[in-house]
Amino acid sequence: MREVGTERVKRGLAQMLKGGVIMDVTTPEQARVAEDAGAVAVMALERVPADIRAEGGVARMADPARIKAIMAAVTIPVMAKVRIGHFVEAQVLEALGVDFIDESEVLTPADERYHIDKRRFRVPFVCGARDLGEALRRIGEGAAMIRSKGEAGTGNVVEAVRHARQILDEIRRLQALPEEELMTAAKELGAPYELVLEVRRLGRLPVVNFAAGGIATPADAAMMMQLGCDGVFVGSGIFKSEDPARRARAIVDAVAHYDDPDAVARACEGLGEPMRGLDVRRLPEAELLQTRGS
């Protein structure tokens, strides 16, 4: 008997994406550029995060017509974003046949208290996290993949580094704790106890963990891999740069050969201007995306 939508099958697709680059695209043409460059998946969007940041207003799920056009243009998996807590947007994406749903802080939250009950869906979800507790709460709700939140649309990797290091540090700390302290650790993390035990046993998250939020160069991407991430999302970094096709390919090469400095050096060479980028410390609190949902 075939069993669809099992945890193993959902987490399994994320496992197939490891070592890969997932790229934000807004048109079928961009999706083909991403696929030709070697992207493992594309994220179909109405606007890239840098434009959402610049234009303001309420950011919502993309138009199904746009998502369908992108799905028709490529054979690699297509992801799309829904607002935090907006389970009907998620139902719509599942009905369209999107391969992965990102419940994302980049869009304007629809619910400031609750995330989507992701176990009700056959399609797997990826969610952002800034620390281990947040990652485990999302996994507890059924997320099949975690990514750092970083600070999307800035072209500045500093927040992705902070979040990736935070999660890895907290995992190492759990492993050093004696067993009798784990319940209190779970309470302090705000995380399900069973998942705390699992993380301690595995020495890693029980799902694939990607880097996201501000990655703009091949060196950024390779650094996130060396820090221990399983792959990277690149949002505005590609199609807000001078030569998207070349930069896309270079980031794919840098992720595949992340621990070979000669290969990363070759990938970095002659790419033209990267996206301009923002100093995260100068962003007013209200403009931070990473604080949405926790």
Add this chain to the structure above:
Amino acid sequence: MRVGVVALQGDVAEHVEALRQAGAEPVLVRTPQALEGLAGLVVPGGESTTIGTLLARCGLDAAIRRRAEEGMPLFGTCAGLILMARSASGGEPPLLRLMDVTVERNAYGRQRESFEVEISCPVVDPNPFRVAFIRAPVVTWVGEGVHVLARHEGLPVLVQQGRLLGATFHPEITGYLGVHRYFLELSAQRARGTPPSRG
């Protein structure tokens, strides 16, 4: 016995773990030089277009084809099988083109149709075992020298041609070791210089 895993993209760590548990010494392969001295090579699951693009960019495609033609055993799962197939519909043509099978990409549908199921394959295991099909391809044609070792709903899911082994499913995702053990046996036969047990 040293067995390589193509480590450019995909579920590399799962194959490394399965090989280790099945008793082999896994070796990550990112360059043609890394193929030296390997008893066999696994092409993992992942995105076939991505792995294919990366294989070509570092010259591994030609090197793998040459070693396979010299008799090195290859085991491809899902994307790995697509890359080994003679031809594939629904996307870029395959890169290695070593095995006389035709595959259709994502033939069961999109991710919401991905599934796990028990299959039977007496050559590998007297008991049925559980595997995952993730955006899996379907084998639509097999050539004369190809043995179908297992089927699911009438369609070939595990195929062998000489020392080439291909699965449309992922034994490494459910932690089932039998298919890897079978592949290690093929690799050991090659190392001993005896002909493969099938095909």
